[in-house]
Amino acid sequence: MNLIISGTNRLGSNSLKVAKYYQQELVKQGENWDLLSLTELPPDILCTDLYGKRSANFAPIQAKISASKKIIFIIPEYNGSYPGVLKTFVDACTFPSSFHHKKAILVGISSGKYGNIRGIDHFTGVCNYMRMHVLPLKLHIPIIQDELDENNDFYNPNTLKFIHEQIAEIIAF
Numbered sequence: 001m002n003l004i005i006s007g008t009n010r011l012g013s014n015s016l017k018v019a020k021y022y023q024q025e026l027v028k029q030g031e032n033w034d035l036l037s038l039t040e041l042p043p044d045i046l047c048t049d050l051y052g053k054r055s056a057n058f059a060p061i062q063a064k065i066s067a068s069k070k071i072i073f074i075i076p077e078y079n080g081s082y083p084g085v086l087k088t089f090v091d092a093c094t095f096p097s098s099f100h101h102k103k104a105i106l107v108g109i110s111s112g113k114y115g116n117i118r119g120i121d122h123f124t125g126v127c128n129y130m131r132m133h134v135l136p137l138k139l140h141i142p143i144i145q146d147e148l149d150e151n152n153d154f155y156n157p158n159t160l161k162f163i164h165e166q167i168a169e170i171i172a173f
């Protein structure tokens with residue numbers, strides 16, 4: 001099954017809300033996508049799952065990655081780039097088979113004005129290194145706190161237009 005990754009382990013994150021929104025919209029289009037929040041990572045991942053180690057807690061997460069062919073990354077802007085926990089997660093996954101020649105779709109979000117433009121560029125470089133095919137249509141959603149309604153749905157017509165355009169491309173990708 002394909003996979004949507006919420007790229008932070010911050011509790012109550014907007015990234016997870018956006019990931020759930022994408023999942024819900026894909027279901028409406030008849031697509032079934034799994035969801036992985038980085039809050040699910042083993043808290044001691046630095047000791048248990050780097051440099052060839054593999055814990056029982058990480059094994060089901062690795063299985064989700066291994067089973068996926070397309071991966072949507074929802075990536076918040078942290079200090080002008082993507083979160084360190086996302087890189088730690090990527091480094092913990094089995095190399096190279098986890099991401100090799102798979103398809104990546106990137107969505108940047110931020111509370112500031114830039115929608116993680118730089119972090120998405122940085123993460124594109126990582127995806128390219130891992131030989132992923134990155135969907136050229138990458139979304140940047142700034143001021144995310146003003147974009148979601150009380151049900152955590154997007155409502156701004158301009159944002160919706162871009163999200164629906166991207167979802168159509170994700171399905172065709």
Ligand SMILES: Cc1cc2nc3c(=O)[nH]c(=O)nc-3n(C[C@H](O)[C@H](O)[C@H](O)COP(=O)(O)O)c2cc1C
Pocket residue numbers: 008010012013014015016076077078079080081109110111112113114115144145
């Ligand atoms: C450690 C940290 C660093 C952040 N750095 C930035 C930043 O450089 N630019 C920005 O616009 N927002 C920054 N933010 C705010 C996030 O963009 C904001 O929390 C947004 O909701 C997306 O992240 P979330 O998924 O954690 O909610 C930062 C947040 C955290 C926790």
